Amino acid sequence: MLIYCPLGTPTGIRGALILCQDVHALVIKNNLVKRTFIYTAGIFVMAFGIAMTVRADIGVAPGGVLAFAASKLSPLSIGQSTSVFHIIFMLAQLAITRNPTRTLLFQFPLAYAFGFLIDLFYGLLNITISGMLPGVILLTAGMAVLSAGLRAIVGADILLMPPDALALAVGNIFGWPMSKSKLAFDIAMTALAAVLTLIIVNDAFLVVGIGTVICAAATGPAISFYTKLMPFLDVPKGNGHDGGGQS
Numbered sequence: 001m002l003i004y005c006p007l008g009t010p011t012g013i014r015g016a017l018i019l020c021q022d023v024h025a026l027v028i029k030n031n032l033v034k035r036t037f038i039y040t041a042g043i044f045v046m047a048f049g050i051a052m053t054v055r056a057d058i059g060v061a062p063g064g065v066l067a068f069a070a071s072k073l074s075p076l077s078i079g080q081s082t083s084v085f086h087i088i089f090m091l092a093q094l095a096i097t098r099n100p101t102r103t104l105l106f107q108f109p110l111a112y113a114f115g116f117l118i119d120l121f122y123g124l125l126n127i128t129i130s131g132m133l134p135g136v137i138l139l140t141a142g143m144a145v146l147s148a149g150l151r152a153i154v155g156a157d158i159l160l161m162p163p164d165a166l167a168l169a170v171g172n173i174f175g176w177p178m179s180k181s182k183l184a185f186d187i188a189m190t191a192l193a194a195v196l197t198l199i200i201v202n203d204a205f206l207v208v209g210i211g212t213v214i215c216a217a218a219t220g221p222a223i224s225f226y227t228k229l230m231p232f233l234d235v236p237k238g239n240g241h242d243g244g245g246q247s
Contacts, residue, residue, distance in 0.1 A: 035235045039156035043110075046149025046161075047117035051125050052142025054078050054118075058135040059209025061146065062186035062216050063163045065193040068207045073200055079119030086111035089162040096169045107162050114161075132210075139211045140218070147222035154223075155233030163189075186216060 053060050060068045070081035090107050094100060129135045153161065160168065164182065171181025190208055198204040226233070 031235050035156040035158055038152050038233060038235060039158045042149045042152030042156060043114060044117060044149070045152065046146055047114060048121045048125075049142045049144070049146025049149055050082075050118050051078075051121035052145060053139050053211060053215065054122060055125050055127055055129060056135045056139035056142060056211055057129055058132065058139055059205075059207065059211030059213070060215065061143070061219065062190045062212060065207055065212060066189050066196075069193040069197055072206055073197070077119050078122055079115035079117070081115075082118055083111045083115030086114065086162040089166040093162070093166050093169045096166075096173065103159060104165075106159055107165065110159065111162060136210070136214070139214060143215050143218055144222055146215075147219050148226055150219075151223050151226040151230070152233050155230075156235060190216075 050060070050064060053064075054068065059065075064082065067082040067085045068078060070076055070085065071078040074081070076084065087108065090104060090111065093104055097104070127138075129138055150161075153159075163185065167181045167185035168178055170176075170185065171178060174181070176184070190212060194204040194208045197206040197208075
């Protein structure tokens, strides 16, 4: 039951102070400030890595291949198409889970912000790659940057990116582990992008290329490498004095 206490009364002031103390204790207990900082940094780093892989122009990571196809086949930028597909993935999650949780709703502003950052970094990284070798070098560097950002996002343990959250939701239906559901999701997205570009412009390899294969094969090992290299990215939700907590 919610009791209204005017803030100007002693009871209201006391209630406000207790609420502030509770919120402060929750933030400290769950390392929320540190986790939020790492998560935000991961979003920026991952967006920059995606911009690098797109600039390489030899195929992008499977998770973003549909968005890349949409940007090639429409007036949408790569960032705008990424936001659109992230929202589509969120709506698909909602259809599967039928549960509009706060975690799901928070993905909507994240989708817009992430798309904006991709376009920002894509514009700043104003380079033209010509030739396969320079493209492979730039894509490999971009994949390494992207994986570092993804590792930070996972370590912060705040919110999954919409494609990963959808893969998890689908995996829950079939009882699959995340690794299996993510692999199936990436294969499905890549195949769908290839089919769409084949039908529309008669080119199944418009967005699917050697870069897609490199990203698919190397992202997992890269994340494992960063896990060993940067264990500080795993921030516990508890402060270590109470056996851990849940946010």
